[in-house]
Amino acid sequence: MHSKRIYFYTTNTIGKVDKMKLNTKTRYGVRTMIELAMDWGGKGLLQKEISESQGISYKYLDHIISALKARGLIVNVEGKKSGYRLTRNPEEITVYDIYKAFEPELLIVDCLVHDGKCTNERYCASNELWCELNTIIVKYLKSYRLKELADKQMQMNMDSAGSVYVI
Amino acid sequence: MHSKRIYFYTTNTIGKVDKMKLNTKTRYGVRTMIELAMDWGGKGLLQKEISESQGISYKYLDHIISALKARGLIVNVEGKKSGYRLTRNPEEITVYDIYKAFEPELLIVDCLVHDGKCTNERYCASNELWCELNTIIVKYLKSYRLKELADKQMQMNMDSAGSVYVI
DNA sequence: ATTAATCCTATATTTACAGTAGGTTATAAA
């Protein structure tokens, strides 16, 4: 699943990019949420159904769903076997909400704190740079709403029946 | 150096954030480049000097410098012991240029290609989302020039002598 | 020739991610 490393000095120095990479749980989480958003107002979806339509391992989906539930984003309609549904309107759920179900905080460098302000007393030009970038990313994820994603997906599902997720 | 894991289900599911993180080499690379930018038009800086002023291990800096050289961003002024200097005006070097010295490409998810277009034939709403975010990040890094960083750093170094980098 | 800076290879260590396995509990249906 992983591509070849690229080295300078024949070894070391430059590795395959694994940082600045979104984790799979967040990706899967978003896809799961899109699926549930498309069912918004419907009968609810079973883990099995989500697993099959999304091509995510049933067992692995356990963890995804657990995190989404723990974060209060989804819930069982009524007891088991009734399926899951969103707790809020997809319009009111941002991608950042979903991200936060899988990561404590988005910090592209460690010495930035929650609100995007730096903890260091001393001045550091690069810190300012990364801090700004961090803010931009979070702002984007907060601006993107689940509804938009579900709408796009639904539209395209109608246009070409049988389309498949790949991410 | 690493903070505690946070678990749901008591184990697994959520790990310490290691994704969506800038790698240290890029961070060090930027700091190295700031240092050289502040010396722009000067006598050149030795690896030892950069190592000391930045608090980066001399040996580790080997790899940083190697990558920057391989990328053509820096060069020895003339032979050894003459010090390194930038090959271009800091005004013409973007942070993305530096990033590219350490990572083949910035791709927050694997199924995006260089120009920000998706490789998949099938439509995928989340792909579009990540693709846009990727573009935003790259755009920001391309817009930020080394000169700005060096200027800020120089200004603050003058304001408070003896300031120290932390990132 | 000596010194020292650069240049290069190899290797160690850590640890989070990604994923699997195996089980218990709850609930709906038979």
Add this chain to the structure above:
DNA sequence: TTTATAACCTACTGTAAATATAGGATTAAT
């Protein structure tokens, strides 16, 4: 009330990249 099935939870493993460090070879200045 038995059975089937879905949800729920814990534990564990394999892998691979990141983050270094060590040691030496090469080159150039003095």
